[in-house]
Amino acid sequence: MTGRALLHRLGQMLFVLWVVTTLLFFLFRLMPGSPLAAYIDTSMTPEQQAILMHQFGLDRPLHEQYVLYLVNLLHGSLGYSFIYKEPVGSLLLAALPNTLLLTLSSLLIAYAFGILAGAFLAARRGTWIEAVSLPFVLASRALPEFWLGMVLLAIFSFAFGWFPAGGATSPGASFPNAWARFTSVDFLHHLVLPALTLAIFLQGLPLLLMRSNMLEVMQEEFVVMSRIKGLSEWTIIIRHAARNALLPVATALALGIGSSIGGNVVVESVFSWPGLGRRLVEAVSASDYPLAQGAFLMIATAQVVMNCVADLVYATLDPRVGQR
Amino acid sequence: MAETLVSRPAAVLGYDVPMLLSVRDLRIAFHTPTGEARAVDGVSFDVRQAEMVGLVGESGCGKTTVARALTGVMAGNSYILSGNIVFTGHDILNYSPEEQRALRWREIAFVPQSAMNSLDPVYRVEQQMREVLRRGGIRGRPAGDRMIALLDMVGLRPEVLRLFPHQLSGGMRQRVAIAMALALDPLLVVADEPVTALDVIVQREVLDTLRDLQRRLRLAVIMITHDISVVAYCCDSIVVMYAGQVVESGPSTTVLGEPTHPYTMGLCNAFPDLERAADMLVPIQGSPPDLHETLKGCRFAPRCPFAIDHCAQEAPPLTELASGHHVACWRDTEASVLRPLATKAATWMR
Amino acid sequence: MSDVVVIGSLGRQARDPWFMTGVSIYLAFLAVALFADVIAPNQPKDILFLADGRLANALKPSLAFPLGTTTSGCDIFSQLVHGARSALMVGTSAAVVVVSVGTLIGLFAGYFGGWLDAVLMRLADIVLGLPLLPSVIVLAAFLGPSTWNVVLAISVLLWPNSARIIRAQVMSLRERAYIEAARAAGSSHLSILFRHIAPSILPLALLFGSIAVGWAILTEASVSFLGFADPDTTTWGFMLQDAYVSQALSRGLFNWFVPPGICIVLLVSAGFFISRGYEQLLFPRLRDQGRG
Numbered sequence: 001m002t003g004r005a006l007l008h009r010l011g012q013m014l015f016v017l018w019v020v021t022t023l024l025f026f027l028f029r030l031m032p033g034s035p036l037a038a039y040i041d042t043s044m045t046p047e048q049q050a051i052l053m054h055q056f057g058l059d060r061p062l063h064e065q066y067v068l069y070l071v072n073l074l075h076g077s078l079g080y081s082f083i084y085k086e087p088v089g090s091l092l093l094a095a096l097p098n099t100l101l102l103t104l105s106s107l108l109i110a111y112a113f114g115i116l117a118g119a120f121l122a123a124r125r126g127t128w129i130e131a132v133s134l135p136f137v138l139a140s141r142a143l144p145e146f147w148l149g150m151v152l153l154a155i156f157s158f159a160f161g162w163f164p165a166g167g168a169t170s171p172g173a174s175f176p177n178a179w180a181r182f183t184s185v186d187f188l189h190h191l192v193l194p195a196l197t198l199a200i201f202l203q204g205l206p207l208l209l210m211r212s213n214m215l216e217v218m219q220e221e222f223v224v225m226s227r228i229k230g231l232s233e234w235t236i237i238i239r240h241a242a243r244n245a246l247l248p249v250a251t252a253l254a255l256g257i258g259s260s261i262g263g264n265v266v267v268e269s270v271f272s273w274p275g276l277g278r279r280l281v282e283a284v285s286a287s288d289y290p291l292a293q294g295a296f297l298m299i300a301t302a303q304v305v306m307n308c309v310a311d312l313v314y315a316t317l318d319p320r321v322g323q324r
Numbered sequence: 325m326a327e328t329l330v331s332r333p334a335a336v337l338g339y340d341v342p343m344l345l346s347v348r349d350l351r352i353a354f355h356t357p358t359g360e361a362r363a364v365d366g367v368s369f370d371v372r373q374a375e376m377v378g379l380v381g382e383s384g385c386g387k388t389t390v391a392r393a394l395t396g397v398m399a400g401n402s403y404i405l406s407g408n409i410v411f412t413g414h415d416i417l418n419y420s421p422e423e424q425r426a427l428r429w430r431e432i433a434f435v436p437q438s439a440m441n442s443l444d445p446v447y448r449v450e451q452q453m454r455e456v457l458r459r460g461g462i463r464g465r466p467a468g469d470r471m472i473a474l475l476d477m478v479g480l481r482p483e484v485l486r487l488f489p490h491q492l493s494g495g496m497r498q499r500v501a502i503a504m505a506l507a508l509d510p511l512l513v514v515a516d517e518p519v520t521a522l523d524v525i526v527q528r529e530v531l532d533t534l535r536d537l538q539r540r541l542r543l544a545v546i547m548i549t550h551d552i553s554v555v556a557y558c559c560d561s562i563v564v565m566y567a568g569q570v571v572e573s574g575p576s577t578t579v580l581g582e583p584t585h586p587y588t589m590g591l592c593n594a595f596p597d598l599e600r601a602a603d604m605l606v607p608i609q610g611s612p613p614d615l616h617e618t619l620k621g622c623r624f625a626p627r628c629p630f631a632i633d634h635c636a637q638e639a640p641p642l643t644e645l646a647s648g649h650h651v652a653c654w655r656d657t658e659a660s661v662l663r664p665l666a667t668k669a670a671t672w673m674r
Numbered sequence: 675m676s677d678v679v680v681i682g683s684l685g686r687q688a689r690d691p692w693f694m695t696g697v698s699i700y701l702a703f704l705a706v707a708l709f710a711d712v713i714a715p716n717q718p719k720d721i722l723f724l725a726d727g728r729l730a731n732a733l734k735p736s737l738a739f740p741l742g743t744t745t746s747g748c749d750i751f752s753q754l755v756h757g758a759r760s761a762l763m764v765g766t767s768a769a770v771v772v773v774s775v776g777t778l779i780g781l782f783a784g785y786f787g788g789w790l791d792a793v794l795m796r797l798a799d800i801v802l803g804l805p806l807l808p809s810v811i812v813l814a815a816f817l818g819p820s821t822w823n824v825v826l827a828i829s830v831l832l833w834p835n836s837a838r839i840i841r842a843q844v845m846s847l848r849e850r851a852y853i854e855a856a857r858a859a860g861s862s863h864l865s866i867l868f869r870h871i872a873p874s875i876l877p878l879a880l881l882f883g884s885i886a887v888g889w890a891i892l893t894e895a896s897v898s899f900l901g902f903a904d905p906d907t908t909t910w911g912f913m914l915q916d917a918y919v920s921q922a923l924s925r926g927l928f929n930w931f932v933p934p935g936i937c938i939v940l941l942v943s944a945g946f947f948i949s950r951g952y953e954q955l956l957f958p959r960l961r962d963q964g965r966g
Contacts, residue, residue: 015796016803027816135943138950142888142942144895147914147935154923154931165924221441227397229456229504230428239455240444247446262805266896270918280808281900284815296808304803319488320445 006312013308020300025069028293078297079290083282088294092276096298098168099268099275101182103260105191106198111253114203118210119242125215141204145263149197149270156193163193166272194271198264202256206249213245220244251314258306262299343410344544345371345394345512350407352389354399361615363389363402365568368642371512374542376535378555378576380591381565384612387548390565391514394546395434396424412511429459433505435515439497443489449500450485453507460508474503478533495526502534512544519554531558552591556580561648564588567612567623570642574649584651584659586628589666609672622654629671630655630662696884696947703941707759714752718908721747735929742929745920750913754933757910761891761941764825764909768890771829773836773883777875780840785848785867791841798834806831807896814902821904824897828890836882843875881949888942895938910934 072078078088124130157165164170168190175181217223218241226236265277272278276295283292352364364386371377379387392398394409396416408415416427436442443452450471457467472482478499484492492500498518505513518534519527535558538545547559555562556576563573564587572585583589590608610627613619622628625635634654642652655662665671706713715738716722722730722743733743741750783794813827847853848871856866897903898911899918917923917931 012799016800019800020803027812135947138946139939139943142892142939142946144892144899144911144914144935144938146896146899147931147938150914150918150923150931151935154926154928158924159926221436221438222444224397225434225436225442226444228395228428228434230425230430230459231455232425235455243446244444259805262808265807265811266899269900277808281811284811285901292812296805296812299805299808300803303805307803318446320490 005315009308009311013304016304017301020304021070021073021297022066024293024297024300025066028289073297078294081283081291082288083286083291088290091291092279092294092298095274095276095279095295097178097182098273099261099264099277102191102194102198102268102273102275103257103264106195106202107253107256107260109195109199110202111206111249111256113199114206115210115246115249117203118207119214119237119245121207122211122214122218137204137207140200141208143201144266145197145201146266146270148200149194149267152193152197153270164190166190168274194267194273197270198260198267202260205252205256209249209252210245213248214241217241217245247314247317250317251310254306254310254313258303258310261302261306342373343370344373344375344412345546346408346410347390347394348408348410350390350393350409351405352386352393352398352402353405354389355401355403356616359616362405363568363615364393365615367407367565367568367570369563369570369573371544371546373511373544374538375561376538376545376547376559378559378562379546379548379565380550380552380555380562382550382612384567384615385565386568387565388516391434391516391546391548394512394514395432396428429456429505429510430508431511433508433510433513435498435501435505435513435518437517438521439501440489440494442501443497445489447488448485449487449489449492453485453504456504456507470507474506475500477506477537478503494522495530498522498530499533502530502537506537506541506543510543512546513538514546514548516548517550518547520549520551527554534558552580564591567619568615569623570650570652571624572651572653573642574646578646578649582659583663583666584645584649584656585624585653586630586655586662586666587624589663590672593667593672622652629666630658692947692950696944699940699944699947703758703762703937703944706755707762710755710759714749714755716749716752718753718756719748720752722749723747732925732927741933742927744916744930745922745927746916750930750933753908753913754910754937756908757913757934758937758941760821760907760909761894761938764821764894765887765891765941768825768828768832768894769883769886771825772832772886772890773879775829776833776836776882777840777872777879779833779837781844781867781872781875783837784841784844785863785871787845794837795841798837801831802834804831806893810893810897811900811902814897819902819904821894821907821909824894824903825890828893832886832889836879836886839882840875840878843878844871847871847874884945884948886945888945891938891942910938 076089078092080086081088081091084091121130121133153165157163169175169181169184169186170190173184173186175184181187223236223241226240261276264273264275265281267273268275268277269281276299280292280295280299282288283295346368347370348368350364350367351362354361354363367386367390369377369379379390381387389398389402392402393404398404404417407417409417411427411432416424419427443449447455453471453474454463454467457463457470462470471485475482475484480496480499480503484496484500489497498521502515502518505515515534519530522530531554534545534547537543547555549555559576561573561575562579564571564579564585566587572579572583572588579588580592583592587608608627613623613626620639621636622631622639625631628635632654640652640654640656642650643656644650645656651659653659724730729747730739730743731747732745733739735742739749739751741754743749744753779794779798783791809831810824810827813830814824817823817826853866853870856870861869894903894909895911895914898909899915901915903909903912905912911934913934914931917927922930
């Protein structure tokens with residue numbers, strides 16, 4: 001992609017981020033109760049309240065508050081959680097890896113399966129396999145993910161006892177560092193059900209997309225031409241057909257990461273998975289505005305950034321694009 | 325440099341030159357939603373080594389179907405009913421799929437109509453050429469040299485290798501397609517409307533390149549086109565097709581100079597010459613018959629200004645008038661009388 | 675995709691098995707929703723007692739209670755039946771708003787172009803950048819837990835998809851000869867927009883609507899499950915939340931939490947089945963020019 005187009009796209013991304021943060025600024029100021037409610041918990045001591053008021057400029061005119069808000073944001077200062085009495089930033093940073101790992105592992109499974117199954121179904125066009133599979137695939141996209149999670153939990157966790165019922169690690173387990181924690185068997189054991197739930201829900205999209213792309217691409221002249229050139233079937237299907245069919249799927253993956261982070265909210269709730277989504281739900285239920293604002297902002301940022309990445313990924317893979 | 329790419333003995337164009345390709349009584353049908361259509365119904369013609377044959381006819385006459393049958397890759401809903409395609413002495417219709425695949429590109433190559441859609445958009449020219457060369461066991465350095473030589477043959481600079489298909493102009497793309505077709509030194513190149521998608525000036529250049537290469541490398545080329553002026557410009561012999569059958573074939577000078585079948589006469593009137601502007605274009609009125617139906621009599625009769633009752637009753641067989649000149653018309657002996665009439669616009673008005 | 679092709683194929687679709695299945699499912703649920711009061715033996719929130727005075731809680735399915743009862747003694751079957759009513763109401767109203775807003779915006783942006791188009795599409799970009807569920811949750815929390823607030827929140831977030839597609843279609847229609855002719859004949863822009871262009875994009879809008887119903891129902895279910903919905907209404911999402919919170923999972927009360935999920939799946943799938951042939955068209959892409 002040309003440098004100019006890249007800058008343009010990045011500029012777009014920053015613009016959207018700016019609008020979102022501004023919206024949030026005004027939204028949370030419209031809180032029922034005083035405008036201070038966004039930051040200050042009445043259970044704090046007057047001294048603490050005064051410090052916070054100063055830090056967040058709540059005693060200043062609105063436009064100054066706004067600037068201060070942005071400055072604070074850029075420094076990562078998002079306020080103090082009412083429930084936890086800790087800085088929102090550190091709470092969210094602790095939750096972020098959990099969400100990312102859940103999202104990425106489920107997307108990986110979903111896309112790997114979806115791409116292969118989609119290509120397979122494309123090759124089985126017109127057969128009974130297709131006729132039987134397609135309704136199921138379509139139905140999989142109609143599943144409420146939390147319901148699927150509930151069913152899997154009921155069967156595999158409560159009934160069979162194969163998997164734990166929630167959380168990311170067993171209560172009381174301790175690990176020397178974050179890496180050890182995330183690679184531990186305990187963590188992975190807890191990851192299976194939630195990741196599987198999400199994966200089942202997500203695979204429909206890449207599957208259908210890959211299938212329809214393959215069907216289209218196989219009709220394209222250059223695929224027919226490859227056959228006339230006498231290239232092997234393997235070369236034709238993988239190097240030419242699949243390579244072209246994957247373009248939209250790659251874009252979908254990037255978009256999927258962005259929207260999954262937000263959509264994980266329900267799965268995290270069902271499995272009590274300590275991620276961003278769960279924090280958000282907790283915070284909103286408890287009227288913990290700083291935490292809610294921070295969690296929402298982080299989720300929204302992830303989505304906007306991944307949308308931008310998706311565009312860039314597409315431009316890189318498709319040489320026809322980005323030469324503006 | 326280009327001449328050394330050819331390793332077989334040069335052939336002299338003449339009637340004693342061995343037949344490279346003989347198509348005999350080929351019949352091909354299509355499954356369509358409205359029934360079976362006989363796109364090719366008894367087509368026979370020959371191609372000699374180092375000969376440039378023009379396969380002419382309006383769209384739907386079956387010429388592309390024949391071309392695809394030669395490459396062995398046909399449209400999904402088409403199938404061969406009967407006939408022989410004898411290439412270097414063997415009927416390739418009897419070949420197994422692996423044998424057919426071995427033949428492709430190494431012996432029979434193809435230049436498509438619109439190279440834009442025939443090249444994979446996500447790979448550079450170089451990668452696609454290497455892919456083809458790998459089939460002939462040419463890799464690495466020798467492949468690189470050969471690619472440059474091939475591009476040079478078609479008049480393109482080596483820089484083209486780094487480009488993607490969408491970065492090439494129409495004429496450049498066709499040249500790349502031609503270069504790729506020649507990559508493995510095939511005996512026969514089938515070119516399907518190779519210049520139709522180009523504008524007139526570029527058409528001329530690409531045709532010149534093609535004709536030049538064909539002469540130098542002693543290639544046999546089948547040039548498929550609906551434009552008789554293209555054929556007139558560069559082909560040694562012509563096969564005229566109508567509604568799935570051959571109506572006239574023979575050396576260009578004969579067929580164009582003394583067209584014997586009324587359809588050929590009409591075609592000669594209908595197109596401006598590449599070298600001279602036409603005085604008057606006289607299109608043939610009407611349209612070709614529906615190939616879903618079983619047709620009786622001469623297929624051209626409904627549109628033919630010289631048709632007699634017998635034409636509608638019985639289809640004329642393809643007969644050899646003079647050496648190498650075949651015609652399918654009941655009134656072939658009267659050609660010298662009909663010819664001057666055919667050049668007048670009034671004859672064709674109905 | 676030309677307008678003629680869309681309309682023509684809509685006629686063909688009518689005999690397509692997918693289409694028929696989807697429509698039948700919709701109609702079945704519609705019937706249940708309309709006659710909920712007749713079909714359901716009890717009121718969904720009524721706490722029921724057995725003949726001997728005990729609370730009728732966590733009962734297995736039986737003749738009196740086809741799907742058993744909840745841990746608070748409510749009839750699951752009745753809840754399910756009434757849930758159909760809420761689902762359809764939420765789904766259809768959200769779909770209507772989303773499609774109307776999206777279509778209007780798409781029409782104006784596509785037809786007039788220029789700065790109006792730029793502004794509207796920027797707006798769409800921003801809305802698309804917002805994560806769906808979190809935004810609905812936050813909005814629902816602010817506006818108060820009522821079903822209509824959820825509908826509003828969903829509508830605010832879902833219109834860009836349809837707007838974009840409609841806009842692309844309008845832009846291609848705008849250049850057609852008959853539009854030129856109408857303009858030359860002196861028709862006003864609005865009249866061209868609504869008399870000539872709108873009918874051509876109507877099939878597209880309707881098809882989008884059938885998918886939007888599904889999205890709305892799924893979103894509403896998620897929001898209810900998380901506890902942000904109106905506690906006075908009975909929705910399938912609410913049933914699932916109730917079940918989850920009441921330990922139905924560990925108690926293996928499949929009769930409680932499986933049926934609502936199945937209903938959701940059926941109803942949402944119906945929408946997909948109907949629009950199956952147009953799924954390619956409706957998948958939101960970054961490239962407006964329709965890659966592939």
